[in-house]
Amino acid sequence: MFRAIQRFFRERNSGKVAHQRMQVVLMHDRLDITPDVMEALKNDILGVLSRYMDIDQESMSVDLEQGKDYTALISNVHIKRVYRRPMTANP
């Protein structure tokens, strides 16, 4: 009983922490996305978005998120203004 109370107030069990960290690490390993590739992907997305809207480039984030049975690519970006018409691709 005392043990249970002690456990309750302690930090999260390190076994759980390890498990969650490994879920993320292995997913990245398996997708084999290196930080370089991730940066390139981010820049490409930025390029496409900027044709349609004025965005805050600093605010942009791209992450992979692991769900129970899926992997999601989550990107967050702050929009300043949407253009009426898309800009041409390569000016």
Add this chain to the structure above:
Amino acid sequence: MAGKSIVVTSGKGGVGKTTTVANIGTALAKKGFRVVLVDADIGLRNLDVVMGVENRIVYNVVDIIEGNCRMEQAMIRDRKLTNLYLIPAAQTREKDAVNPEQMKDLCAQLLESFDYVIMDCPAGIERGFKNAIAGADTAIVVTTPEVSAIRDADRVIGLLESNLLTNIHLIVNRMNYRMLRKGDQMSTEDIVGLLSVPLLGVVPESEEVLVSTNRGVPLVHNRGSHAGTAFQNIAARLDGENIPIESDNHAGLMGKIKRFIWS
């Protein structure tokens, strides 16, 4: 029955590959199979001392491949079991003294007269790894419940699959049931969930392992040893027996009773 060739691998060093090869090889031989263990860790010979036959080595695996001796001349018979043999690694050679094609031929040749050919793989994922897996039809990946070992195991599983070695089994070694109860260790379920390969067995952390390597007598000779029982179960599962994973935790029942009394 056509023989099986098994490679025991892990990526990370020091997780228990050599211990596993010695014990499941001995356990299978005790069941009556003809077994040969091949130390594929060229340059870092180890299996011979774990098996206790280090002072009987004349020739090694590189000698066979280079044709310096006949195959039988390099095979050392076990001290206790007449149907168990070891082919030692070369100690003073580099890993590139052999190539995967040669290892494949050697395995095929050994399978003509043995039921089980079990290869002890070096750590790493380079040449030595490729040599060790070349002739295998089954892989056993050994990990411990530790982040670095699990990550390396995952990498190795990926490499095995891309080498079309898809018959892969997992052993979790050095399971510390005390740490597990405290919540300070990943559980077997966690690990199997992460790596998603079928589980062959769970070997407890045990001081007996060190004692047995000190003596050069594999644990499975030692009745009543917890880790030895786990290795015996693993060997039986390889042979197709259906033994529940829970029985690998030999101390499980006694432990539960003790904990019940003390809690």
